[in-house]
Amino acid sequence: MILKIYYLSKLYLLEQIRRQVHLVTLFLAVILLMLPAYVNSFSLGLSAFERVAKDFGLTLISFYAVAMAIFLGVTAVSSDLERRTLYPLLARPIPRWAYLMGKFVGVLVVLVSSVLVLSCCLMLSIAALAKFADGQLIVVALCYALEASVLAAACIFFSTFSSPPLAGVLGVFLYFVGGLSQSFISFFLVEDRESPAVAMLARGLKMVMPHFDLFRVKNAVVYTLPLEPAYLLSITGYALAWMLLFVLLAERVFARKDL
Amino acid sequence: MSDLALEVRELRKTYKTVGGTQEALRGLDLSVRKGQVYGYVGPNGAGKSTSIKILLGLVRPDSGTALVMGHPAGSVEARRLLGYLPEVAVYHEFMGAEELLVLHAALAGVSASDRLSRCRTALEMVGLGSRMKSRIREFSKGMKQRFGIAQALVADPPLLVLDELTSGLDPIAQLELKELILSLKERGITIFFSSHMMSEVETVCDSIGIIHQGKLRAEGTLQDLLSIENRVAIHFRGPTDELAELNPQPAKAGEQVITVEQAGTDAALDRIRQAGGSILTVAPAKRHLEDVLHQLVTAGEAA
Structure with missing residues (x-):
């Protein structure tokens, strides 16, 4: 069965290459390669230059990963259904969970490889001016890849019971609410706007959603703070648990779906 | 071991629609013997696609049973034993024929050592042996259907489920596919x-099932369904004016045909001979399948 999942993922990857998803990644990679030179032209000084370049570059990677996760997650199954390429595949002796896993693994490979390429570009371009390659940039970018992978799994789940646009909206909603930090809720919703009811709702929703804010460890690399391996391990486990949950839920719904 | 390739009993399926519900299958019964070519016909919306999707496990029935080569329809075992050509055959068009077929063979569980040879055999069988490396998008509609049959055949299944094989194809392509079906039957x-x-x-087809409004209205061999009980068709050549009372109808190349009650056959033959006509064939009278379908549909709607 693992081989069948591999072949389904391969088919998905070939499809994404055909859709030229990698061209978007390459375009962003060029921006990231040129970014430090642009930032440096403001003569901020080496330390400030590094901080601004890392901050901006990582933010760009994070947005890219989220957008890709929503797009790929929502379209992974629905595009097969829409184009009817699903029927000859599911007529094969493959359980539906294996089909879903094949798709999910394909999405993961696209996401992680894109983020890796982009973070390497950012690291190299900063290293060209700062004369120091900061490997933590890649670690932080991989945390974003974990965040995006959870989001992609959620979007695949949403797409099993709703239309692609609705699944996309649900994905965006999950990303925003799940990404709200406790300090944001306390400060902006309670103290600044005096809306404890909204804050309570946000807290309640956040409790049942993945805490995306846990993956945002950009400050560690921007301000050269230490990143504890135990923390990285724990958020990896956390992400895997959420991915597993979403894939299982997707399987439950998809197994009962009339196609 | 059962000699049935497909066995469907009391299959029911109702879809939820915006305005309420729609009964697609209302107790469908169907039996297809191994080695048969079974034609499954019916008007649009009769329930053909739903029943085929149930056989493939793409749709879950509300009740009833469906067995494919003795295994529950939709199970991995059942799907291992069938090849399927969808009604609208859409494949990953950016891939080469052989490349995509190898992938399908892998998904069908064909061993790595056999994959390439099986794919080549399947493509040659459907007449695409010279286009193995071509991308699917370069194929004509007829070639895509042929490719579809090749992907259905790639795992060498004992049962093929072909949904609307020749829809939208030109007459030449239809003829070629018919010949292909006959060779697969052999x-x-x-x-x-x-x-x-x-x-x-x-x-x-050897046998035919006619479905209408989610139920099988008629099933049997072609001869059973098309023959008209107690009537005989006499093909002859000769004067038609003198035989006007027998109501002769023109058949092929100057021939005439009359249909009479079985009991009146001898009298009709004598009458043709007396008028100077020559008898060509005497056979049970037959209808066209369109007439049978039309009659069943009309009767179903009236009920």
Whole structure:
């Protein structure tokens, strides 16, 4: 069965290459390669230059990963259904969970490889001016890849019971609410706007959603703070648990779906 | 071990729609023997696609049973034993024929050592041996259908389920596919074959099932369904004016045909001979499948 999942993922990857998803990644990679030179032209000084370049570059990677996760997650199954390429595949002796896993693994490979390429570009371009390659940039970018992978799994789940646009909206909603930090809720919703009811709702929703804010460890690399391996391990486990949950839920719904 | 390739009993399926519900299948019963070419015909919305999707496990029935080569329809075991050509065959068009077929063979569980040879055999069988490296998008509609049959055949299944095989194809491509079906039949493959094209069903199928409003209205061999009880068709050549009372109808190349009650056969033959006509054939009278379908549909709607 693992081989069948591999072949389904391969088919998905070939499809994404055909859709030229990698061209978007390459375009962003060029921006990231040129970014430090642009930032440096403001003569901020080496330390400030590094901080601004890392901050901006990582933010760009994070947005890219989220957008890709929503797009790929929502379209992974629905595009097969829409184009009817699903029927000859599911007529094969493959359980539906294996089909879903094949798709999910394909999405993961696209996401992680894109983020890796982009973070390497950012690291190299900063290293060209700062004369120091900061490997933590890649670690932080991989945390974003974990965040995006959870989001992609959620979007695949949403797409099993709703239309692609609705699944996309649900994905965006999950990303925003799940990404709200406790300090944001306390400060902006309670103290600044005096809306404890909204804050309570946000807290309640956040409790049942993945805490995306846990993956945002950009400050560690921007301000050269230490990143504890135990923390990285724990958020990896956390992400895997959420991915597993979403894939299982997707399987439950998809197994009962009339196609 | 059962000699049935497909066995469907009391299959029911109701879809939820915006305005309420729609009964797609209302107790469908169906039996297809191994080695048969079974034509599954019916008007649009009769329940053909739903029943085929249930056989493939793409749709779950509300009640009833469906067995594919003795295994519950939709199970991995059942799907291992069938090849499927969808009604609208859409494949990953950016891939090469052989490349995509190898992938399908892998998904069907064909061992790595056999994959390439199986794919080449399947492509040669459908007449695409010279286009193995071509991308699917370069194929004509007829070639895509042929490729579809090749992907259905790649795992060498004993049963083929072909949904609307020749829809939208030109007459030459239809003829070629009919010949292909007949050659597959000679290999002993059971073929379950849904179609709107009655002429195609008449020429390739051993047995026919007619579905309407989610129920099988008639089932049997072509001869059973098309013969008209107690009537005989007499083909002859000769003067038609003198035989006007027998109501002769023009047949092929100057021939005439009359249909009479079985009991009146001898009298009709004598009458033709007396008028100087020559008898060509005497056979049980037959209808066209279109007439049978039309009659059943009309009767179903009236009920």
